[in-house]
Amino acid sequence: EPEVTQTPSHQVTQMGQEVILRCVPISNHLYFYWYRQILGQKVEFLVSFYNNEISEKSEIFDDQFSVERPDGSNFTLKIRSTKLEDSAMYFCASTVRTGDYGYTFGSGTRLTVV
Amino acid sequence: RKEVEQDPGPFNVPEGATVAFNCTYSNSASQSFFWYRQDCRKEPKLLMSVYSSGNEDGRFTAQLNRASQYISLLIRDSKLSDSATYLCVVWRQGGKLIFGQGTELSVKP
Numbered sequence: 001e002p003e004v005t006q007t008p009s010h011q012v013t014q015m016g017q018e019v020i021l022r023c024v025p026i027s028n029h030l031y032f033y034w035y036r037q038i039l040g041q042k043v044e045f046l047v048s049f050y051n052n053e054i055s056e057k058s059e060i061f062d063d064q065f066s067v068e069r070p071d072g073s074n075f076t077l078k079i080r081s082t083k084l085e086d087s088a089m090y091f092c093a094s095t096v097r098t099g100d101y102g103y104t105f106g107s108g109t110r111l112t113v114v
Numbered sequence: 115r116k117e118v119e120q121d122p123g124p125f126n127v128p129e130g131a132t133v134a135f136n137c138t139y140s141n142s143a144s145q146s147f148f149w150y151r152q153d154c155r156k157e158p159k160l161l162m163s164v165y166s167s168g169n170e171d172g173r174f175t176a177q178l179n180r181a182s183q184y185i186s187l188l189i190r191d192s193k194l195s196d197s198a199t200y201l202c203v204v205w206r207q208g209g210k211l212i213f214g215q216g217t218e219l220s221v222k223p
Contacts, residue, residue: 033210043158043201043213056210091157093211100146102160103211110155 002026006092006106013082013113021077021109023092032075033093033103034067036060043091049075082113115140118214120202126220131192135217137185137202144212146205147178149187151198152216158201161187192221 005024013019025032034046047057047067054067066078075094079086089110093103120137127133139147147164162169164176164185175188185202202214 035211042215043152045210045212048210089155099205099207100163102148102150102163105157105159107157 002104004092004094004104004106006090006109008109009107010110011112013111015084015113016081019079019082019111021079021090021092021111023075023077023106024073025075025092025094026096026104027073029094029096029104031055031095031098032069033095034077035091035093035105036088037091037108038088046077046090079111082111084113087111087113116214117141117212118202118204120200120214120217122217123199124218124220126222127192128222129192129194131221132188132190133192133219134189135187135200135202135219137187137214139183139185139202139204141204141206142183144183144204144206147185148203148205148211149174149176149185150201150203150213152201153198158203158213161200189219192219194221194223197221 007022032049037043045058047061048055064080068076089108091108092106095103118139149161150158151161152158162171164178166178168177173190177186199216199218201216203211
């Protein structure tokens, strides 16, 4: 079964450092997403990406965040200057079409900011 | 008001029990509905889509009532392996998946 691959599985970083979280969506999927889940809280939408541009972003996705699909297979989330409150599980997801079709999530990157 | 609200948990049930989860959503423009399952510290996995006519997948039955903006999930003959957090999720046109906070289920021998 095709899967969404995320690397690294766990990253520890110093506050103020830049981090890049990487995702390889399923190859024929067209819509890509980043979600995050702070420990003990619900899964929250960050950003959606379609046709090489952001289609929607949440209020969490401020100027410190950016996404890129540099080479047609990878989909990255960059956090420019990490804060303690960025510590969370970050999930990448993709889908072949939106609507009644569920998304496939990657296994996540656990980001710990110290 | 939260866009998707679920029963607070946890639910602790014996093996073989029937358990029902309830969910309400506030945005009437929501168009698609799902139940996802999340194991501890893992990614959400699609359990089933939910249709107005109701749908069943083995021991799992999902119902949708658009008029009252209510979604349910029934698990019959629960197994130890059903222990997880169940996430009610909605989608609306031009939007994204919106998750409820989840209801934790623990099935005991």
